[in-house]
Amino acid sequence: MSAPEKNIGDILLKVENISLSFGGVKALTDISFEIREREILAIIGPNGAGKSSMLNCINGFYHPQQGTITYRGEKRKQMRPHEAAKQGIARTFQNIALFKGMSTLDNIMTGRLLKMKSGLFTSAIYKGPAEREQIEHREFCERIIDFLEIEAIRKVPVGRLPYGLQKRVELARALAAEPTLLLLDEPMAGMNLEEKQDMCRFILDVNDEFGTTICLIEHDMGVVMDISDRVVVLDYGRKIGDGIPDEVKSSQAVIDAYLGVQH
Template sequence: MARASHAGTDVLLSVENISLSFGGVKALTDISFDIRKGEIRAIIGPNGAGKSSMLNCINGFYHPQEGRITYKGVTRRQMRPHEAAEQGIARTFQNIALFKGMSTLDNIMTGRNLRMKTGLLAQALHWGPARREEVEHRAFVERIIDFLEIQHIRKVPVGRLPYGLQKRVELGRALAAEPDLLLLDEPMAGMNLEEKQDMCRFVLDVNEQFGTTICLIEHDMGVVMDISDRVVVLDYGKKIGDGTPDVVKANPDVIAAYLGTSH
């Protein structure tokens, strides 16, 4: 059952004819789709379908050889990852990419980095503006910590946290950037049912409360079909389906990719 959509019809990001290869290996072939403002867009597909590569293209970590990406009306071929971040794209990673030596609080504070402006000298003296800025952002981060219900691990180095909590901290770090587009790479992988339910709730809350557009990769079909507005299906680097969960579920190519076909 698809949920009631909050999505508008404005396109936030559109991907046109993207192709990406590593040496001779084609990771993505001629992919096109769009993400509308305020929707939850899922990318699904079997392992090795090129889902993570797709996200990497969107946030500038990989540079596709062909195709165009239009974000907020600006078309581009390439940009550096930090440029994508500056334009409001945040993400989480399939294999958690937290800063292991830092506390939960510091990790989420790093998500605010683009909004911290005071210079070297002010920070060196911890004077006036630097001090005010630090406290201001701390207050914002504390709201995220409350939202994700991780107050008790505020000062624990994240390397010591269990997997499910690390995933949550990583989401918190992405949220701290107040992104317009949030890319989630398998946010529920390896979680038990309860943790998945929590994470689903957070994703939906983020979408509803902050109006953040979300693009997520997920293997759990139940979750995908429940929470996403529209779904793109990739297989072997090609797009084989696109539409609302119900449409995708009925697509014979998609069924073949997931269940196999009789030849």
């Protein structure tokens, strides 16, 4: 249960009448919802409902044919993912997308590149401004490493880490950019109970301590109902539910989507 005293702010991101199709396949049809500052919003729905496509639209990976996305009060034009990143939108992936050849620390430092300035020349000389910058940002990254309790693996190449830890490193990499809006695509998929509990704790702590707005996709209903402030339900690319967890749980349309209806 989310703490009652939590102050959820204004609308951070507003999705209006988004439609997205690939050739003849309609992935999303006329979807509207909003994400408010400092809330944890969960997007749920059966497989193929269009949840990941929705996240891809938000961070500029897909360009919806219709509809608008308003972020921080500004209507957004078509943009590339790196522009979305500059505006403070970070994300993790359903199937881990870490930089396999690099160590945990390097992955997290890479997540922080947007905040760093050293170019080719200062970096080639290294001594002086580049080294100072590296150390300054290393301190920040070490705080994240502390926060997510991955101190022991900071020098290990991520390709060698077990799945649960890789998921955690990916979260760390996203956090390194100090995002305003954090998109998590199935952060708990394939984890055991203990790992799920850890991950829930981290998500709640991130939301609580950094005030980061979180939009997550998750299949584990127990988790979703416990940690999210609001839930949006998609089915076959349409929105069939939107509200606080208890409302959604008792909605007939949602129950039908998950359990199927007799025709």
